[in-house]
Amino acid sequence: MATTSTSKYAYIECDPNLCVGCQLCEYMCSYTKNGEYNSYRSRIRTVRVDEVLITAIACRTCENAPCVIVCPRDALTQDPLTGIIDINATKCDGCAWCIEACDFGAISINPATTLAEICDLCKDEPDGPQCVKWCPKEALKKTTPDQSAQRTRRKLVVGTLDIPSKATEPK
Amino acid sequence: MYGYSGKILHIDLKSKKNWIENKPEQWYKIYIGGVSMASRLLWENIVPGCNPLDDGNPICFANGIFTGTPVPVGGKFGLASKSPLTGVIGDSLSGSWFSIALKRAGWDGVVLHNSCDKWTQLFIDDDRVQFNDATYLLGKGTFDTEEAIREKLGDDQIRSCTIGPAGENLVRYSNVTNDGRQLGRTGHGMLWGTKKLKAVSVRGTKGVRVYDPDTLNQLSFDISKSAQGKDTEKYRVYGTATGLLAQNKSGVLPTRNFQEGVYEDAEMVSGEYLDKHHKVKVVACAQCPIACEQMSIVKTGPFAGAMTGIEYESLFANSSNLGVNDMRAAIKLITIADQDGMDTVSMGVTIGYAMECYERGVLTDKDFVCESHPEGFTLNFGDGDSAVKLAEMIRDREGIGDLMAEGVRIASARIDEERGSESWKWAMHVKGLEPAGYDARSLKTFSVGLATGTRGGCHNRSAAYDPDLKGETNRLVVDETRGKVAADSEEYAAVYDSLPLCKFIRRSFTGKADRAGAWPAIARLINATTGWDFDYDDVDLIGIRATNIKKAFNIREGWKQEDDELPWRWKHDPMTKGPGAGVVVTDEELEYMKQLYYKAKNWTEEGLIPKEHLINLGMPDVAEEIGV
Helix, strand or coil, rough: CCCCCCCCCHHHHHHHCCCCCCHHHHHHHHHHHHCCCCCCHHCEEEECCCCCCCEEEEECCCCCCCCHCCCCCCCCCCCCCCCEEECCCCCCCCCCHHHHCCCCCCCCCECCEEEEEECCCCCCCCCCCCCHHHHCCCCCECCCCCHHHHCCCCCCHHHHCCCCCCCCCCC | CCCCEEEEEECCCCCCCCEECCCCCCHHHHCCCHHHHHHHHHHHHCCCCCCCCCCCCCCEEEECCCHHHCCCCCCEEEEEEEECCCEEEEEEEEEEEHHHHHHHHHEEEEEEECCCCCEEEEEEECCCEEEEHEEEEEEEHHHHHHHHHHHHHCCCCCCECCHHHHHCCCCEEEEECCCEEEEECCHHHHHHHHEEEEEEEEECCCEECCHHHHHHHHHHHHHHHHHHHHHHHHHHHCCHHHHHHEEECCCCCCCCCCCEEECCCCCHCHHHHHHHHCCEEEEECCCCCCEEEEEEEECCCCCCCCCCEHHHHHHHCCCCHHCCCCCHHHHHHHHHHHHHHCHHHHHHHHHHHHHHHHHHCCCCHHHHCCCCCCCCCCCCCHHHHHHHHHHHHHHHHHCCCCHHHHHHHHHHHHHHHHHHHHHHHHHHEECCCCCCCCHHHHCCHHHHHHHHCCCCCCCCCCCCCCHHHCCCCCCCCCCCHHHHHHHHHHHHHHHHHHHCHHHHHHCCCCCCCCCHHHHHHHHHHHHHHCCCCCCHHHHHHHHHHHHHHHHHHHHCCCCCHHHHHCCCHHCCCCCCCCCCCCCCCCHHHHHHHHHHHHCCCCCCCCCCCCHHHHHCCHHHHHHHHHCC
């Protein structure tokens, strides 16, 4: 499978070590977007492979997003500033090519409309992505690859250097 | 109607026909959901007086009022049948995805009548019902069965209630399992196995709508955030297993088949030890912001690879209660029970009973001879390896495992009849249900809660260990308050079990878990969901009604006052160690407390329910049938 590099754009990231699989993100996503609580209409999806391997996945806002390229009806466009994918509901006919093209399984067909839907980072919500707001374990973050790398570096330093500081208790 | 669909789905497993029953809103206001609604559906649909394994005993699912909404810990449902283990009401509760799928499929409840003629996987696909062949699932464990169904039907959001090999083999305390959670106690698995029902799967693609979503979202959000605070810390960090050391300190940790309440090696099987050496990850039920399930794994030794969620009740039954101080053996035992679909408590207590039989010479090495163990084996307290062997024999009903698969009441009766022994004196059960992890000899309020329990010796239904352990009552003596305290704690628990909400949220509404702290908050959640006008009293009535419908069921099935009884050991055989040493519950004390309890319930001296009381509770048809 061709792997798409994730972008400089922001997206929703889930830390599988923190995710407990409660699905509240799905409830609030479907409510925000569709006015009802329904995982089948959520644009973020929890994945529970077994009892402990649990995480959640939403659009990664790829650069040169394959879903946009592959759409035979040009229904998908990407905002050059935010990377958010827009699906034009009058052009989309639910053919699901975008779903097949997505390396992250982050697009789904809304069973009520039979059209494709994708995370837009709640760009119209004043308090930002509702899944992030609701996640009880703070497993979800709106982040960019750069910010993710920054956090990893900081965590590495705090976890390995044996120097007393404000960030770590003296050993 | 908001929060409910108003529809109950009936399926006849024999004729494969199904039909829809519409229920009026008033019915929902009385029976709400979960344990209460499941019990009411059982009341309506059973052939009264039938043998629990007969076709006349239906399987009744009831969803929750908050299921599928963002209300924290509201993703639960109830399951009720007449229990094969106890012969009285078998009401169980479980959390997670199954209930939410059922809600999204548009069903408040499902009633399954009669039996299948061959092994079946029933599939409720929104409003269609399919009978699928289950041959490919036979022999599979519970989690594997769920996965295989998702694979076969091609949708990872399909959720299932399943039985494992233990249910297929008709172990009397086998469970029904969903999403890795257990519909525990009371032996639903045996009934499903008898009906050749391997799994009930649901796909629900419709949305859940509520009366006032903005208010409900805000209330839920606040509760969810406050549930990350110190009030739930013990559940989040160590899970319920953290109770083991506390119970040991209080001298109520069942040890070596309830002989003692203090276990000298408790540190080695504590929640803290588990956290340090075995924990993999903490996971949640669906819709739960707390997350208490401590997934734990064995890393070394012959049981390496065994992994499951460890709860206090599972842990006590399979460690201190067996005198087993090797956490690896305890995790292995619990994994067998969870994966293969047995009740961890009943299994552990039954193995404890067998160990005591062995140590007292009632059973010997050769009693354990079977194909898997041609030489037999020893079964002393503390021997985790042998306990695992016996657990596997129980699951497979192999050798003496066949007898131990019947639970301690039946097993002890047969052994005593055969051998002239008196093993019934250490057969720990109330109404046939093996008790949970609180020795009730020195928890006198709790003891009457257990004795009168409608489903037998259950800590989930009677929460009266709480006032005893907190010192709100003097746990070592009896006084005139105990009936009321026991009734109150039972009804308090029944409110949670009937909404249902997980009780672990109880302090997160306002910081106070008592009725004054929780009921107004729960009323607001109910009203935002349904558009009703519930207040404190209406919430309080939920628990009173739930306990009465369950009791009414038992009365109609032939309950007698002498069924409200405690195990012999708790009445005659005091412990020698700890704060509860030397104490028993005497006949006189128990009879006195039973009378106090019946009075607190507004029942007669005989423990029957007055007609008028049932009419006042809004159950005139129940009053007509069993009221006095």
